[in-house]
Amino acid sequence: MSDTQFAPLQNDRFLRALLRQPVDRTPMWMMRQAGRYLPEYRATRAKAGSFMDLCRNTELACEVTLQPLRRYPLDAAILFSDILTIPDAMGLGLYFEEGEGPKFKKPVRTSADIADLEVVNTAKDLSYVTDAVTTIRRELNGRVPLIGFSGSPWTLATYMIEGGSSRDFARAKEMLYNRPQDMHQLLTVLADSVIDYLNAQIRAGAQAVQIFDTWGGALSHSAYKEFSLDYMARIVQGLIKEQDGRQVPVILFTKGGGQWLEAMADTGATALGLDWTTDISKARARVGDKVALQGNMDPSILLASPERIREEVKTILAAYGKGSGHIFNLGHGVTPKVDPTHAGAMFDAVVEFSGQYHGG
Ligand code: CP3
Numbered sequence: 001m002s003d004t005q006f007a008p009l010q011n012d013r014f015l016r017a018l019l020r021q022p023v024d025r026t027p028m029w030m031m032r033q034a035g036r037y038l039p040e041y042r043a044t045r046a047k048a049g050s051f052m053d054l055c056r057n058t059e060l061a062c063e064v065t066l067q068p069l070r071r072y073p074l075d076a077a078i079l080f081s082d083i084l085t086i087p088d089a090m091g092l093g094l095y096f097e098e099g100e101g102p103k104f105k106k107p108v109r110t111s112a113d114i115a116d117l118e119v120v121n122t123a124k125d126l127s128y129v130t131d132a133v134t135t136i137r138r139e140l141n142g143r144v145p146l147i148g149f150s151g152s153p154w155t156l157a158t159y160m161i162e163g164g165s166s167r168d169f170a171r172a173k174e175m176l177y178n179r180p181q182d183m184h185q186l187l188t189v190l191a192d193s194v195i196d197y198l199n200a201q202i203r204a205g206a207q208a209v210q211i212f213d214t215w216g217g218a219l220s221h222s223a224y225k226e227f228s229l230d231y232m233a234r235i236v237q238g239l240i241k242e243q244d245g246r247q248v249p250v251i252l253f254t255k256g257g258g259q260w261l262e263a264m265a266d267t268g269a270t271a272l273g274l275d276w277t278t279d280i281s282k283a284r285a286r287v288g289d290k291v292a293l294q295g296n297m298d299p300s301i302l303l304a305s306p307e308r309i310r311e312e313v314k315t316i317l318a319a320y321g322k323g324s325g326h327i328f329n330l331g332h333g334v335t336p337k338v339d340p341t342h343a344g345a346m347f348d349a350v351v352e353f354s355g356q357y358h359g360g
Pocket of ligand 1: 030031032033034035036045051078079080081082083084099100101102149165212214333
């Protein structure tokens with residue numbers, strides 16, 4: 001798929017800030033911006049059936065991707081899908097138990113289970129995702145860029161081994177410490193799958209990609225590098241660098257990864273996602289001009305009053321300070337109980353208060 005098949009991009013604030021090029025105001029989007037906090041999402045989801053039915057329905061996946069853009073002056077759209085599409089395509093049988101999150105019918109536990117896994121063939125097994133990317137990119141009509149995404153190998157491995165969500169990752173960590181070779185074999189198959197998957201999304205029309213390392217922060221200092229970061233570095237190296245004359249930026253987001261920012265910046269990623277536990281001004285001083293930063297408002301602030309939300313937006317913008325290289329976002333996904341007008345107050349505040357940090 002070539003850029004020339006799509007309408008020219010009218011708002012490149014997000015892509016420019018990722019490359020630390022001048023912008024008129026701080027660009028913004030929100031993790032999980034298409035989701036259950038929006039009544040229009042819940043209505044479309046009810047029409048689709050299950051969550052995975054929604055992901056597999058190109059037209060409806062496109063519809064929910066565009067819903068938050070109708071409400072807010074966002075600077076990016078993110079593909080509506082899930083990180084667990086890869087293990088699903090590997091044959092693990094993903095399903096969602098209402099109120100309990102994701103589950104796998106066939107978790108990966110033994111060495112034989114791991115030996116059976118093959119690198120996913122996106123064109124063959126995940127064409128519903130790349131079809132959604134192309135459809136969304138076309139429907140966006142150049143309004144804002146489209147972000148593709150994947151889970152990190154370690155984060156995907158936790159779900160595959162545990163068979164779903166987990167509090168302590170007991171099984172995954174037991175494998176990591178007792179059978180490191182098995183764990184490395186699993187992470188290698190996953191990293192190669194993620195490379196194929198993200199490159200397919202880029203070819204289909206994704207203009208930037210984000211790697212969600214949601215559970216990297218649960219690892220010890222030395223295990224993080226060996227079992228999460230090194231595989232993300234391998235992915236960054238394997239991705240298409242440029243599409244139709246434009247760099248394709250890569251955002252690395254390790255939740256709880258604030259202490260590893262220098263090492264994350266050394267992977268060659270374009271930008272780092274920050275959760276809310278890190279001071280963004282200190283993070284900026286540490287990474288210098290190596291990477292842009294994305295974040296990092298506590299999602300729970302959206303449960304507070306619009307006045308409180310505006311104050312927090314001002315604090316974060318001031319903490320990053322003058323100049324490009326900041327993409328405003330939450331430090332993790334928006335939660336289902338958030339009032340959509342509160343998210344609106346956050347975005348309005350970014351528009352109102354961020355201009356002073358740019359130009360001049
Ligand atoms: O950001 C976006 O708007 C894009 C869509 C997106 C979803 N999941 C939609 C979704 C993205 C980027 C994800 C990533 C994802 N999925 C992650 C990494 C990011 C993070 O939040 O840490 C993880 C760990 C998953 C796995 C997953 N998918 C879980 C744990 C759940 C259950 C969540 C819950 O609260 O029950 C999902 C389901 C899911 N993925 C929903 C959405 C909108 C809710 C499903 C529904 O409609 O019932």
